[in-house]
Amino acid sequence: MTVLRWYNALNPSTWISNAFSSLRSLINKYHLDGIDIDYEKFPKGNSSTTTFAYCMGELITLLKNQSVIAEATVAPYYNTTQAYMELYRGYGEVINYVNYQFYTDKLRTPREYLQAFEFRASQFDRKKLLPSYEVNGRGIQGDAFFTALELLEENGLGVSGVMIFSADASASNGYYYEQKTQEFLLNSNSTGNM
Incomplete structure (x- = not known):
């Protein structure tokens, strides 16, 4: 099992574009209908959670607007709640479930x-x-x-x-x-x- 670690994207627009292309390819290849966001490690500092919330929120929005996915879930736990709360506050309308x-x-x-x-x-x-x-x-x-x-x-x-x-x-x-x-x-x- 791999623990996903979030890093602050230097260029959020480029990160979103690259993530969209990669995920669209995988989703189409394997006939998936959704994604689960489950990053479990974040660098120290508030800018980390702000960048995470923006990048993930925009990515989910883009995937849904382009009809690549129908479902999006997020998977916080006690140590990552703040980052996911920030994501949810800004983009709760595109998140189907909070796991x-x-x-x-x-x-x-x-x-x-x-x-x-x-x-x-x-x-x-x-x-x-x-x-x-x-x-x-x-x-x-x-x-x-x-x-x-x-x-x-x-x-x-x-x-x-x-x-x-x-x-x-x-x-x-x-x-x-x-x-x-x-x-x-x-x-x-x-x-x-x-």
């Missing part, structure tokens, strides 16, 4: 998960914020995750989707969490657009 990596927050109980979700919903649009789960990994584990999803619904937070990391880890258990999540979403009281 906040709750499993990095070391949450162990459904109540802690609810509190963390409420906090992140105050930073990002709660209608676009997705709960997330890491199979055999960090954070809340097992059926406690589904209890947390029920708590989210009971507290009016609506669950429009769920991000599960990762399919590789999930294969050994027959994709139990993906299947159970689908059942939850199908039986959910939420329309996802509350």
